[in-house]
Amino acid sequence: MRLLWDRMQDRDWSGVGALLAPDAIVEWPASGERIVGRENYVRVNAEYPEGWSIHVLRVVASGSEVVSEVEVPHGAMGVHRAVSFWTVENGVITGGREYWTELGADRAPAWRAPYTERI
Template identity: 50%
Template sequence: MEATEVVRRYWSAVWSRDWNAVGRTLADDVEVFWPVTREIIRGRDNLVAVNSEHPNGWSIDVLNVYDAGDVVVSEVQVPQEDVGIFRVVSMWTVADGVIVSGREYWTLYGGEEGRDWRRKYSTVGDIPS
């Protein structure tokens, strides 16, 4: 199976909340790093638990999945009721048909104001995915 398909299956399984299917996309010793919060999630069971125990009220829209050679990059939008919309850029390493590691940048869409000094060079808006 192609690495991009493994990542697509991962996100599809998370969205459908099929935790057994999520586990089948992950190596036993998968390691995922979230740089924004400096959290490291080690092991299939822990990553499945992080996803399954997250409060409900969310959905997942896969915006893009790119084959970048040794890694697969995905861009996902996660609307969360009463919170807002998260955007997630993930870099996944896939080997032998499973995700073995990842680095995910979760951010609240529009959650930060641009810097004053850049306003003369930019506008605020949305670019279609």
């Protein structure tokens, strides 16, 4: 999965597409979106406003399931994090579910303060 993120960082959109099945489906539950098909997934990423970079924090794989966590700082839009759950079959991504958030977007409620530390 690191190769996917490396290709995105390099803006190698044909290389990103080569890692996806033609009928891959990727869901973004936080925004209520489903991206159907390799071309749509490539385009939605290629069209994202420039100014971002990708830092892979971790990748964990077991069989056909791969989980990745990345940080995506953007000069104008802040720092985002994504945790992605991928299904890989025959060497290509057939599906995924990505949870994107902007750091600081989810404020911790005051009632939890006695039990937590800020990170």
